[in-house]
Amino acid sequence: MAEPMSHVLLETRQIRKRYGGIVASDGIDLDVQRGSLHAIIGPNGAGKTTLIAQLAGQLRPDSGSILFDGQPVDRLPAYQRARAGFARSFQITNVILELTVLDNLALAVQAREPHSFRFWTDASRDPSLREPARHVLDTIGLSARADVPAGQLSHGEKRALEIGIALATEPKLLLLDEPLAGTGPEEAARVVKLLASIKGQLTILMIEHDMDAVFALADVISVLVSGRIIASGLPAAIRANADVRRAYLGDEGAA
């Protein structure tokens, strides 16, 4: 790549992933600029979640390479990628329903520590866990819900907590898998506002179907169709791109 390393936080080179006859990733090349909010759009089944899972380390590509901060991370398992600075949120809300909102965040703060072989001090009273967790709680606007079990949150609040857990690990790169999935208009507005407030503070790679949100938030948009990036560029350029209109927007119209 011609660009200097320091501007690109995440780079994928020719990622391929095949499930039987289905090619989920068909040689994906992606550059995510440091500090940007990079959105990936594409029709259902384009391989978006598969891509995120390969980046976060839950899935291994069949071939290709992922560079993070200039270093290959292909051999790192998911937990080591998290430690290297990846954080992901899930399309299907993946918080610990049985624990309180604050406990969910405190566990994510705890994940930053070198290890958790600490058997003695009461974690629920440790300010070094609780204070950063409360800070994130403020950011995601759930301060009033700190001691509520996460299972009792509304869907929109759970989506915010989902992002909060990722934020609490203090990642360099936030991978968001459809942060607006299943939200109503009001809840969606809340999550968009949250994303706008953290935008610029860290690098974000986001998959999203809600075009209003994507065009409102994204600095760069890549279009994934059938496992291939067919276009990548500024929102205005993507909106005007004829291939995108045909392959993607047309598809959505049919669905």
Next chain:
Amino acid sequence: MTKERIALALVVVLALLPLLFAAMGESYYLTVATRMMIFGIAALSLDLILGFGGLISLGHAVYLGIGGYAVGILDFYGINNGFVQLGVATLASAGAALFIGAVSLRTSGVFFLMITLAFSQMVYFLAISINSFGGDDGLTLNAHSDLGLNFGNTQVFYYFVLACLAFFLWLSFRVVRSRFGMLLRGMKFNESRMIAIGFPTFRYKLTAFVISGAICGFAGALLANQTLFVSPSIMQWTRSGDLLVMVIAGGMGTIVGPVIGAILFLLLEKVLASFTTYWGALLGMVLIALVLMGKTGLLGSMTKGGRSHG
């Protein structure tokens, strides 16, 4: 009432019980109560991995056996130092748990249950086949573990076991509230999430498994001391099943619940057996009723709210 207060109340009641038995002139009850407390420690150890880790082991009695046989075999070779005996029993169980856990924790659910069962059956049949340590007939001990206390005196031994129970209760409450305990709970409910935020979960599960096995092995050493006898039946798989019942009936993830579960289980066994030879069927009915009453077990229904904090 918090679980800690229930635990404290339990320990106080148990501390006063010998006075009651003395007044009743029923010293035999003391032996029965000691056995209940020992199984209470074993059930508590299982709760650490079942209630907090979500790991359903059907081989937990193997550590009772390893702990018991550690004492028995040392006694066989004339080593009666209590610190050595209890220390070896605990370490041998921890070592066995490390090995069994390293293999079985790579699986989950019903496969985990089957592998833990298989390991316990292996050790069980090993104990049966080694004739020099009594084989099927078991091994009779020459003396109690020598800690400078007269374990032959039922009252002394009772209070020693009670002190151990109180210690392990306290230890467990601390551990489940620690960072380690929080992580354990996180893994139980949602392991993939814990991996995604950067926890290498396997080593923490294995650690919990080893701590649990070690405590259960200690209970096995106490059991050998009480009866001055160890036999393979101590680690029969049905015994592992009993331990599961004690934990589930008493309340998973409550620490003190399984201790109460163990006490009630052995009490029911005694009481029902005095009425009928078909006591097993009655016990089954009681258990079905307990489980139907609520998934949270006895203690879960006593402590309202069911906050997930240990």
